[in-house]
Amino acid sequence: MVVTTTISDSDEHLHSTFASRYARTSLPKFKIPLGSMPKDAAYQIVKDELMLDGNPRLNLASFVTTWMEPECDKLIMASINKNYVDMDVYPVTTELQNRCVNMIAHLFNAPVGESETAVGVGTIGSSEAIMLAGLAFKRKWQAKRKAQGKPTDKPNIVTGANVQVCWEKFARYFEVELNEVKLKEGYYVMDPAKAVEMVDENTICVAAILGSTLTGEFEDVKLLNELLSKKNKETGWDTPIHVDAASGGFIAPFLHPELEWDFSLPLVKSINVSGHKYGLVYAGVGWVVWRSKEDLPDELVFHINYLGSDQPTFTLNFSKGSSQIIAQYYQFIRLGFEGYKDIMESCMENAKLLKQGITKTGKFDILSKDIGVPLVAFSLKDSSRYTVFQISESLRRFGWIVPAYTMPPDAEHVAVLRVVIREDFSHSLAERLVFDIEKVIKEMEDLPPRVSLESDHFTLDHKADEQHLRKKPKNADEGKKEICSYWRRISGKKTSSVC
Numbered sequence: 001m002v003v004t005t006t007i008s009d010s011d012e013h014l015h016s017t018f019a020s021r022y023a024r025t026s027l028p029k030f031k032i033p034l035g036s037m038p039k040d041a042a043y044q045i046v047k048d049e050l051m052l053d054g055n056p057r058l059n060l061a062s063f064v065t066t067w068m069e070p071e072c073d074k075l076i077m078a079s080i081n082k083n084y085v086d087m088d089v090y091p092v093t094t095e096l097q098n099r100c101v102n103m104i105a106h107l108f109n110a111p112v113g114e115s116e117t118a119v120g121v122g123t124i125g126s127s128e129a130i131m132l133a134g135l136a137f138k139r140k141w142q143a144k145r146k147a148q149g150k151p152t153d154k155p156n157i158v159t160g161a162n163v164q165v166c167w168e169k170f171a172r173y174f175e176v177e178l179n180e181v182k183l184k185e186g187y188y189v190m191d192p193a194k195a196v197e198m199v200d201e202n203t204i205c206v207a208a209i210l211g212s213t214l215t216g217e218f219e220d221v222k223l224l225n226e227l228l229s230k231k232n233k234e235t236g237w238d239t240p241i242h243v244d245a246a247s248g249g250f251i252a253p254f255l256h257p258e259l260e261w262d263f264s265l266p267l268v269k270s271i272n273v274s275g276h277k278y279g280l281v282y283a284g285v286g287w288v289v290w291r292s293k294e295d296l297p298d299e300l301v302f303h304i305n306y307l308g309s310d311q312p313t314f315t316l317n318f319s320k321g322s323s324q325i326i327a328q329y330y331q332f333i334r335l336g337f338e339g340y341k342d343i344m345e346s347c348m349e350n351a352k353l354l355k356q357g358i359t360k361t362g363k364f365d366i367l368s369k370d371i372g373v374p375l376v377a378f379s380l381k382d383s384s385r386y387t388v389f390q391i392s393e394s395l396r397r398f399g400w401i402v403p404a405y406t407m408p409p410d411a412e413h414v415a416v417l418r419v420v421i422r423e424d425f426s427h428s429l430a431e432r433l434v435f436d437i438e439k440v441i442k443e444m445e446d447l448p449p450r451v452s453l454e455s456d457h458f459t460l461d462h463k464a465d466e467q468h469l470r471k472k473p474k475n476a477d478e479g480k481k482e483i484c485s486y487w488r489r490i491s492g493k494k495t496s497s498v499c
């Protein structure tokens with residue numbers, strides 16, 4: 001790399017220079033360069049390369065917040081240099097975290113008094129929160145089994161096959177067997193009756209999702225609680241429930257306060273929620289709350305002494321930023337219950353508008369439900385000429401990032417597109433997206449079917465795959481299945497690229 005060091009470091013150059021004036025060869029990729037470079041050069045070089053990233057606001061694949069008020073941005077920048085773990089140095093930040101935990105616990109109907117401290121912790125996201133909740137269940141189960149003189153080497157967890165990948169991670173990292181209830185076409189969430197059937201004496205918990213990642217649908221936690229209570233009575237076990245409310249935790253309390261899914265159900269012992277999804281904070285914050293102290297084994301809690309008082313901590317990592325915790329507290333007091341409710345209502349309205357537009361094209365079946373996370377999941381009625389994957393690719397031309405994926409077992413033959421509606425996705429953007437979807441469909445329909453398959457972004461380098469795709473499907477259903485199975489092969493059996 002050629003770096004011109006004669007160019008001054010002064011701020012004058014910040015807006016008037018371009019990276020090509022500094023770096024004439026490719027940038028360092030493997031080794032830290034020997035010498036330094038002027039700060040304006042480094043800034044411009046990095047900024048220029050980042051231009052090729054997608055636009056976060058048009059990233060409709062993600063639930064994660066992409067816009068916050070400038071006042072909150074200021075608070076974030078002001079605390080960007082605070083390490084959260086230095087609790088004795090930043091006691092106010094710690095206090096803000098504790099206030100957030102209390103507010104979330106009350107929102108989820110935890111049995112704590114008006115001014116009683118709740119049990120929970122801020123995390124990097126729902127994934128870390130789920131690891132912690134899962135570990136607590138595992139330890140509790142092990143302790144009970146040991147006391148009964150029973151083996152503790154085969155813990156399992158029961159979930160739907162629609163769980164987010166973090167549950168698979170938990171199972172693998174912490175050596176717990178993951179027993180998944182299979183889905184079927186037309187039913188894309190965990191069937192509570194089947195889940196309870198799968199529970200045995202080694203089940204550390206059943207995890208229900210409030211807002212399936214794939215379709216946004218809420219699982220029936222109330223029915224699960226009923227059926228599991230019955231089984232617990234019959235067997236003498238006390239299998240608990242965890243609710244993965246990563247996205248639904250900040251939707252249901254505002255839009256469906258009558259829905260019973262939280263600590264109001266006795267078997268629900270812990271709940272996670274992503275602050276960075278509908279908690280309306282930028283990426284990097286999640287929460288886990290336990291029903292009571294008894295549900296979090298004390299051996300998992302580390303006690304840090306700060307300013308003479310005891311600060312219990314239970315997280316996987318040590319250092320982390322403080323900004324997201326501060327931003328979460330800002331959102332809670334800035335928006336209040338009414339503010340969150342307004343935002344969630346407007347997200348739902350935009351989801352409805354988009355759903356109507358997509359339905360009107362006549363080309364799609366809608367898989368998402370009206371009660372759930374504000375998103376629209378839809379599949380092609382007929383995939384014999386083009387696929388959802390091609391639609392997803394083509395929409396990129398307009399800047400839209402709309403993921404396409406196949407469902408988990410046993411509904412792998414169903415391929416869907418999913419648009420997540422966040423606060424910053426407006427009415428007019430919804431109209432514009434429908435317009436672009438119609439345009440893409442029209443273009444594909446104007447192409448002969450074979451050309452539309454070949455025009456995809458990937459190269460057909462396996463002869464078998466090529467022949468497979470060129471075989472004319474007998475009917476629309478067969479076409480859909482063949483195309484999906486082809487996609488699964490080339491994508492290394494990945495079922496989902498969504499978060």
Ligand SMILES: Cc1ncc(COP(=O)(O)O)c(C=O)c1O
Pocket residue numbers: 063124125126127128164166209211212213244246247274286498499
């Ligand atoms: C249901 C569910 N659980 C867990 C996660 C992981 O959340 P996070 O990205 O906050 O770690 C997601 C992410 O989309 C999710 O949808």
